[in-house]
Amino acid sequence: MCKYDVAIIGAGPAGYTSAVRFAQLGLKVAIIEKDKLGGTCLNSGCIPTKFLWQAAKTKQKILKSLEYGIKSTIEPINFQDIINRKNKIVENLSKGVQRLLESYNIEIVKGKASFKSSNQLVIKTDNEEFEITADKIIVATGSISKSIPNVQFDHIKYIDSTDALNLTVIPKNMLVIGGGAIGIELSSIFATFGCDITLREIFPQLLPNEDLELAQEIAKGLSRQGIKVEVGCSDALQDENKFEKILIVAGRQASIDELNVSNINLQTDKRNYLVSDDYSTNIKNIFAIGDITGKCFLAYTAGQDGINIVEKLINHKIEKSNDPIPKVVFSFPPVASVKDCEFDNYQNIVYGKFLFSANARAQIEFERTGWVKVAVDKDSEKILGVWIIGANADELINIASVMIKANMTVCDLSKNIFFHPSLAEMILGSCEQALNKCPDLPKSI
Numbered sequence: 001m002c003k004y005d006v007a008i009i010g011a012g013p014a015g016y017t018s019a020v021r022f023a024q025l026g027l028k029v030a031i032i033e034k035d036k037l038g039g040t041c042l043n044s045g046c047i048p049t050k051f052l053w054q055a056a057k058t059k060q061k062i063l064k065s066l067e068y069g070i071k072s073t074i075e076p077i078n079f080q081d082i083i084n085r086k087n088k089i090v091e092n093l094s095k096g097v098q099r100l101l102e103s104y105n106i107e108i109v110k111g112k113a114s115f116k117s118s119n120q121l122v123i124k125t126d127n128e129e130f131e132i133t134a135d136k137i138i139v140a141t142g143s144i145s146k147s148i149p150n151v152q153f154d155h156i157k158y159i160d161s162t163d164a165l166n167l168t169v170i171p172k173n174m175l176v177i178g179g180g181a182i183g184i185e186l187s188s189i190f191a192t193f194g195c196d197i198t199l200r201e202i203f204p205q206l207l208p209n210e211d212l213e214l215a216q217e218i219a220k221g222l223s224r225q226g227i228k229v230e231v232g233c234s235d236a237l238q239d240e241n242k243f244e245k246i247l248i249v250a251g252r253q254a255s256i257d258e259l260n261v262s263n264i265n266l267q268t269d270k271r272n273y274l275v276s277d278d279y280s281t282n283i284k285n286i287f288a289i290g291d292i293t294g295k296c297f298l299a300y301t302a303g304q305d306g307i308n309i310v311e312k313l314i315n316h317k318i319e320k321s322n323d324p325i326p327k328v329v330f331s332f333p334p335v336a337s338v339k340d341c342e343f344d345n346y347q348n349i350v351y352g353k354f355l356f357s358a359n360a361r362a363q364i365e366f367e368r369t370g371w372v373k374v375a376v377d378k379d380s381e382k383i384l385g386v387w388i389i390g391a392n393a394d395e396l397i398n399i400a401s402v403m404i405k406a407n408m409t410v411c412d413l414s415k416n417i418f419f420h421p422s423l424a425e426m427i428l429g430s431c432e433q434a435l436n437k438c439p440d441l442p443k444s445i
């Protein structure tokens, strides 16, 4: 039986990041994966959605080429070609993860892991079953799609996000249930390729935890694309027979059933997640990182968990992270936001806003829709939050994140020279407007 210092179950961003860190420190590491290396993010999450969004954006850019005096036409699109290209990118990136793991001599164990004891795992493949042991076991098994009550995925009409990302023909129409990031992104993509989309959300706004103004603006953007948006919708399936496909993206659930946690009495919360503040579980040599902890459901926080767990186990300390977490939704236009972790504790907040239509670069790019909104603490002038709807929000938000993490004030920011003409100038403009330092700009819209 093979014995390791550390065995990691799941080769998504949480699992493979921690595997590399452990190996860099000279430990003998095994990573067990039942499916493809790279996990949800690479195979059926971040990468495929952003590839398809980019394909949709390319189509939209071509349709707008006449703005520059360039006439163009688009031949009928074979969606299978787009999916094939998406698969190629995914495959290349997955091979990259494999090379990375191999370069650190990490043992890649293909198969489904389950617990036999607190330091023994049974690995099952189609043809064999074997055991490995490890001093420490890290559970990084992620999350999977969750359906709504009384509906099961049949993966034909009632589909999940993975099915949607592998459709080879654009459906005539589709009901999308769930107005979170995934529902909005897939609605935007499929609508661009001609699918008649109805998007239903049970809460009174899209992105229920996001700034209301931003959520309302997203809804307008989706409507401009011809998407029927229905919020506060208690019966999402009221007319289900009307639709060719029903895409359910109403939440995620812990990917834990196959682990046999009851064998070793590994305790979960009511939702079946392995929740803890410091990655520990009730069993002293077993830890949990990434989506399986039921907290963030983001690839970059999962990757950060992968680094933190190594710090915890090797250096016996855990950096309590209060870093601002940027959030992005790839709609048309994209939206993004980031807030100081202590945002809710500030009492004296002022807001500033800068319209894309007032920015030269946005004019040049014919991207006049949207705004940048900032929140500033009036007493200290510290920048507390940034919300962006408009072209390149997905990239601009990283600047905002750095500003907030660095505790920048408006004065600090204004000492920086921004390239002109750039979209980033709007971040400075909105900050200055919050403090009324820029009287020429519109104060509200």
Ligand code: FAD
Residues within 6 Å of the ligand: 009, 010, 011, 012, 013, 014, 015, 032, 033, 034, 035, 036, 037, 038, 039, 040, 041, 042, 044, 045, 046, 047, 049, 111, 112, 113, 114, 140, 141, 142, 143, 161, 182, 255, 258, 259, 289, 290, 291, 292, 296, 297, 298, 299, 300, 301, 302
């Ligand atoms: P996962 O990536 O889910 O990896 C877990 C791995 O464990 C899987 O490969 C699984 O096969 C394996 N596994 C499970 N059980 C076992 C077992 N018993 N034995 C062996 N292997 C096992 N996040 C972003 O940051 N940005 C985005 O743009 C973004 N877009 C997304 C779009 C969609 C459609 C979806 C669904 C998610 C998206 N996410 C995005 C979320 C992101 O994909 C996840 O937060 C991230 O992948 C979680 O990483 P993880 O390592 O915890 O788990």
